[in-house]
Amino acid sequence: MNNLEFAKIFWQIAEFLELKADNPFKIRAYRAAAQNIESLSKSLEEIYAQGGLKAIEEIPGIGTHIGQKIEEQIKTGKVSVLTQLRKEFPQGFLELASIPGLGPKTALLLKKLKIDSLAKLEKAAKSGQLRDLPGFGAKKEKNILRGLNLKKASHGRFLLDEASAHAELLVEELEKLPEAKKILPCGSLRRGQETVGDLDILVVSDKPNIIMDKFVKLAMVKDILAKGETKSSVILKNGLPADLRVVNEKSFGAASHYFTGSKAHNIHIRQLAHQAGWKVSEYGIFNQKGQQIGGQTEADMFAKFRLDYIPPELREMRGEFEAAAKGQLPKLVELSDIKGDLHLHTKATDGLNSIEEMAEAAKKLGYEYILISDHTQSTRVAGGLSESEMLAHLKKIKAANKKIKGLEILAGAEVDILPDGSLDYPNKILNQLDIVIVSIHSNFKMPKEKMTQRIVTALSNPLVKIFCHPTGRLIGQREGYEVDLEKVLPAAQKYNVAIEINAHPQRLDLTDVYCQRAKELGVKMVISTDAHSTDQLELMKYGVMVARRGWLEKKDIVNTQAVRDLL
Template sequence: MAVHNVDIADMFDRMAGLLDIEGANPFRVRAYRQAAGTIRDLPESLAAMVADGDDLSELPAIGDDLAEKICEIVETGRFRELEATEKRIPATLADLTRIPGIGPKRARKLHDALGIASLDDLASAAKAGKVRELEGFGEAVEAQFLEAIEAHRSKKQRFRISIAEDYAKGLEAYLKTARGVARVIVAGSYRRRRETVGDLDILATAADGAAVIDHFTRYDEIEDVVSKGSTRSTVRLKSGLQVDLRVVAEESYGAALQYFTGSKAHTVALRKIARAKGLKINEYGIYRGRKHLGGRKEEDLYGALGLAPVPPELRENRGEIEAARGGHLPELVTLDDIRGDLHAHTTASDGTSSLKEMAEAAKAMGYDYLAITDHSQHATVANGLDEKRLAAQLDEIDRLNDGMEGIRILKSCEVDILTDGTLDLPDSILKRLDLTVCSVHYHFDLASKAQTERILRAMDNRHFNILGHPTGRLVGEREPYPLDLDRIIEAAKERGCFLEVNAHPIRLDLDDVHCRAAKELGVKVSIATDAHSTTGLSVMRFGVDQARRGWLEKADVLNTHPWTKLEKMLAR
């Protein structure tokens, strides 16, 4: 069975969590976590790299030792060091740290004092009132744990788009080897590029559907075949991801693709229009009575309804049908429009690639510029830069720019927004920067009004340019902090500030709804990777997907502009 990058990253994260609980060397813990981050950002399969004999130790944050462990996992499906660690520490103990308010130290304390080794143990102890008796916990904390456990259990399993993409590519490649298959495409919410995917809907065209279904159900990652017919099948992979395959004739490809792409609300709206015109549409085509009018292409279906073709990312019934009818669909931003990246870290703070390595990687991608935004001093856990270290880095960037052609490295910093709304570094150093990315990294628990005022006060500083990952959410892991985001967008318009669409798949922050809200108010956004390694620069496509879902066009995005224009836009 193929080993996916996410499998290896999850093993390394689990290892880091258990070692942290055990009180191991923090540098060892950090090494596993950084390696996991690198692996999740990789644009290519580690399994394929191992098969090709590539030197994995050349990857950021992957030394010889971790490279050997990756090879072991790929070749045997086992990680013996993790297995040995789980014999010393209950494997389920790491699950406790998924609950807000429980870090490694608290997890260990709960285990040592009450024998808690799993979420079920924690729930039982909390319901019995035992957690509140421990020093440093209390009744309120106990109640928060119970609420968080319930929310965790009730959450339907969804896969981040980057993880779903890894599985989808493998399935596409496998199905294309089936005899007689002409086309294979993954539809559904995956094609609409939603930030999370509940399952995969795959469409294939072939004359012999049963043969394709037989081939599909032999895929070596399948845990269970839920259903199997002559043209359709549903399976569940070992990862828990459900996959639905439908095989159709070529003449129905376009109609089926539209139907299985969805969304349901968009498709229902199209059917309503069809009925008003005396037509019928389904996954086989578009009909007037029994006469088949078309269905080979999606454009046929939209054209018969008097609509311009709607890009998949917009098919959520949020006004796209009216825009298609009136000829007002946006010309959505594309990855090719991006001229540079405005959020990236180096080894100076918590990145794993050097300044020069990041610059060379950005140049190789064809970028005109790259902003280096290492953390400011308050982010001690990320080895944040104080005024003196940042000044030294700015001098280093000047020297690099003098000796490097074809790209400009922008002098920047990811500046912490302190609780009182001041910025983490003095104006004397901020004024030397080409731009700032200002972010909230702590005290997420402030009330909405206080959190909003905190950011508004920070935006009053004339050196504030871009609000980084504006809501602080982590997809599937941490909810956005309470915030009046509409007020923030309005304030950005008034002050000449901008918002970030953080392209990292675990953030995708802003979300699509607020991307569109910013557009409607005339506030431009930066689509940026928050890269902590050279490979991290490759996740830009996910940010572009998010921007497209928010109806953003090239002109709405800061980093589609050349530096000469961008520099003027950033000036306050």
């Protein structure tokens, strides 16, 4: 069993416990464990084989309780707690309860109508059967249909971190074959799209049959859809489809360009080739005699058309060809440009690690600074701090900053924006923070104009420096609140507030297109992880992908600056 499958066990336990309204700390612990397991670099089975239960328990966020369940799974092939929980709920329950706006209570009611799948639910909602259930009505029925559509829209799409982790596992396995000379995950993953429908792995080899044999027999493969000489398609155990193609060395550039897409971008390249009297395919660039005149490297695919190299994240037909022809492509920000993380949580609220642990982990990433930004009093579900608790917390942050060398620990808070646009602490508290970052965590259902005004009012407070996860969306789970970004972004520029690109794969908020717009308006951006554990600090790369898709350069991003320039 790989780590992602182990993690899934704990995600599911957490979901069931949440449905039972069990202890929130317990639920949080399971989720944190799942998240940590997903980001481990070594497999749990390996760790267990080498160091037994003790080694497992020492993994951050695991401990005795969860460690024993991992051991149980390794020894017996199941976790009895999960088996038991499954028995307590009707068939298909978890799937139904996961529909946005439906919830566990309603899901239980559906049993009366013998609804145990999404398909049956949709049919019942469309035919008006649901409104006869107690507590239901036409409005609720409509909400459920809306939730179903949201679920469908994300159906079959995987979050960037899950897709990326699976691609890495595949690459790792294929790298064991000396016959695989080059391996490159292409497709929407390489372009950094916020969700991924399938993996496209490209391999260079003279012995495609050896590569194919290994690929379809990997332990992480569930079903083989097709196995050919140079192309195979499988479904991985988590449901993610994966295609593998093998090409010759001399086609590598053309193939990597072709399989990276986007489709619209590729069509344009083919048109350029047509105008030049050539042909472009996944095998190369060919002249009229059918001789290959380019395509061994990806740079060829642009240079042959007198274009600068277009990075994968820009291949979306948003002006990249015009810019490449004029030598005006941006020099995109890179992960290595990032000098610090300005949004993270600790044990003081809903985080998993202490200030010191977060700081040590940030140091390992080579950062110069972090901003500790725990929740404020109104966000009770996340353990938000009262004014006096915040003052005590500040002292701890300052003490940690003195103790830890080689990293600046800044004191901050993720301050709630209240419904009227005022902030969750008075200025006399905010004044004591190094950097104030603000967010919306409640009253999502305001009319657009009111929500926009609420945010603009908050940004006008001169103590506010960063506006976090600006639309509040959770991919596949919750649409963002209604807000007019065409008013918020200019306000951010006017009040000198930076807009966050939240790097958490479920948020990726602000989105790429609006990043581009923000840049046009002269708004400063910041990329933050919103890490709730040390491992989550590594989510930064996904935020960088969004920034790159938004054409952002190092100079557009606040946290590429040294700490002295921040404050």
